[in-house]
Amino acid sequence: MDSELQRPVSFRLSRRGDRNNQRPFAKDDGGGLFSSVRLPQDNPMKVVWKQGFIRLVIVAGILWMLLILIVLLFHIWSCQSSFSFFSAICNKEGKVFITMDLLGLAPKAEHRCPIPVAGDPEKIVIPEGRTPDVIVKDLTFIEDEDLVNIGSQSFPLFGGNQSWLQREESFKLKPRMKVHCGFLQNGGADMNPVDIEYVKKCRFVVASGIFDGYDVPHQPSNISIRSKKLFCFLMVVDEVSLKFITRNVTIKKDKDKGMWVGIWRLIPLKHQPYDEPRRNGKVPKILTYRLFPQAQYSIWIDGKMELIVDPLLILERYLWRDKHTYAIAQHKHHRSIYEEADANKRRKRYARPLIDLHMKIFYYDGMEPWSLKKNTISGMKGDSILI
Numbered sequence: 001m002d003s004e005l006q007r008p009v010s011f012r013l014s015r016r017g018d019r020n021n022q023r024p025f026a027k028d029d030g031g032g033l034f035s036s037v038r039l040p041q042d043n044p045m046k047v048v049w050k051q052g053f054i055r056l057v058i059v060a061g062i063l064w065m066l067l068i069l070i071v072l073l074f075h076i077w078s079c080q081s082s083f084s085f086f087s088a089i090c091n092k093e094g095k096v097f098i099t100m101d102l103l104g105l106a107p108k109a110e111h112r113c114p115i116p117v118a119g120d121p122e123k124i125v126i127p128e129g130r131t132p133d134v135i136v137k138d139l140t141f142i143e144d145e146d147l148v149n150i151g152s153q154s155f156p157l158f159g160g161n162q163s164w165l166q167r168e169e170s171f172k173l174k175p176r177m178k179v180h181c182g183f184l185q186n187g188g189a190d191m192n193p194v195d196i197e198y199v200k201k202c203r204f205v206v207a208s209g210i211f212d213g214y215d216v217p218h219q220p221s222n223i224s225i226r227s228k229k230l231f232c233f234l235m236v237v238d239e240v241s242l243k244f245i246t247r248n249v250t251i252k253k254d255k256d257k258g259m260w261v262g263i264w265r266l267i268p269l270k271h272q273p274y275d276e277p278r279r280n281g282k283v284p285k286i287l288t289y290r291l292f293p294q295a296q297y298s299i300w301i302d303g304k305m306e307l308i309v310d311p312l313l314i315l316e317r318y319l320w321r322d323k324h325t326y327a328i329a330q331h332k333h334h335r336s337i338y339e340e341a342d343a344n345k346r347r348k349r350y351a352r353p354l355i356d357l358h359m360k361i362f363y364y365d366g367m368e369p370w371s372l373k374k375n376t377i378s379g380m381k382g383d384s385i386l387i
Contacts, residue, residue, distance in 0.1 A: 117313035121224040124312045127320055130296065138176040141290070144185050158187040158273030158283075182287050188273030189283050191291075194256055195267050202232035205295040206311050208264075209236040209284050210303040212277035213244030219262045220307035227312050228263070234292065235264040235303075236284040238277070242268050267291075278349060285383060300386040318387050327387040331380040336370040337362065340380055 118124060133139075145160055160180035162170075170179040183189060191199075199205075210217065217235050237245065245251065245261065252260045259266040272280045284291050288298050297319070299311050318327035334340045341359050345352050370380065 117309060117317045121310045121312040122226055124316045125320075126312075131325060135173045136175065136177055140178045141181045141183070142178060143183065158182055158184060158189065160184055160187075181290055182273075182283065183290050188271045189280075189291075190270045191267060192270075194258060195265075198256070198258055198265065199232065199234065199267070199292045200294050202234070202292055202294060203296050204231045204311070204315075205234060205288070205292050205298040206231050206307065207234045207236065207284060207288050207292070207298060207300050208303050208305075209281055210241040210245070211238045211281040213240040215241075215303055216245050216249050217261045217264045217266075217303070218306040219264075222308055222310055223263070224310050224312065227310050231311055232292075232295075233263045233265060234267050235261070236267045236269060236291070238269055238272055238280060240277075242266065276350070285386065288386070298387075302384045305384060314387060329382040329385045330377065331382040334380045337367065337380050338369050 142160055159182050162180045166180070170177070206220070208217070220233070245266070249261055251266070254260065259268075267284075269280075269284070273283065274280050285300055285302075288300055289295065292298065297315055299314060301307055318324065331340070334343065338359060341355050344350055345355055370376070
């Protein structure tokens, strides 16, 4: 009996012990470390709202970046589109662009590369006379040569049919020299007689060029009245570009039948010497002094660029201030001509075998790859601007 009476009591004690074990810190409610007070938790709705807001921000950022990408792609496509309305958006001389500019919707080009030039072109002092020729005092060019037979056709090459020995001799400076320098008779890149007569009076020249009809002339800005009277602004074009310019902008003709687009005098070249527009574009760029022999000073800018600095200030800054005869920009990407050759092959700008042959000739002439050991900042120059 005693054992039976004691059994429920022990059961009660054990169950009470279990309850006490379930709340081991029930008596420690003084706010201590092991307080039995439940910690506050966020409302489930607040958690859902926070997560939803974060997702909304991420999705909105992705959509915004996609929108910017679409706008940029549309802008690139519209500038190259055959539709006149879309292409007119990129034409600064067109009515669409002018209307957008009046409404404040047209983008404003910023001068990202400020040139430390003088302030007033009217105060620039132009040097008198020419730099004396100390070494080469009499330089002439070969302009007539025997025909070259290629298959069933016979015609002279633009650069001449010089031998390797003649090429080596042309590098040796002498008081009197006669060398190949392009523009052989009937070799291509021919100017109209009216343009030949016009450029004879040009002592100061700003030249540019458009080939293969990819653009229209960009009008210079910030040009002083003095520079407008002093400089000849000559835009060299091929026949394809002349037709493209005629369709897209207004061409005016003077009494001598010279063609003008704004301040630019168009200089068409007939009978292109090469079958690639890129190579034909190099002719007036590299041989500006041959195309315009009477010019004492010349500034070449690529047709894709816009001149926004007075040319007198450019000549004063880069030639006359420190008594230089030539100035060229540094290439913005490469420091070695061999790096540029590899880039041209990747972009398929020219035939790869011709590029390899060209580099072999440079290496044979002693041109080593640029390195930090050389005293020059870079071994590769950019030809977008030549002064």
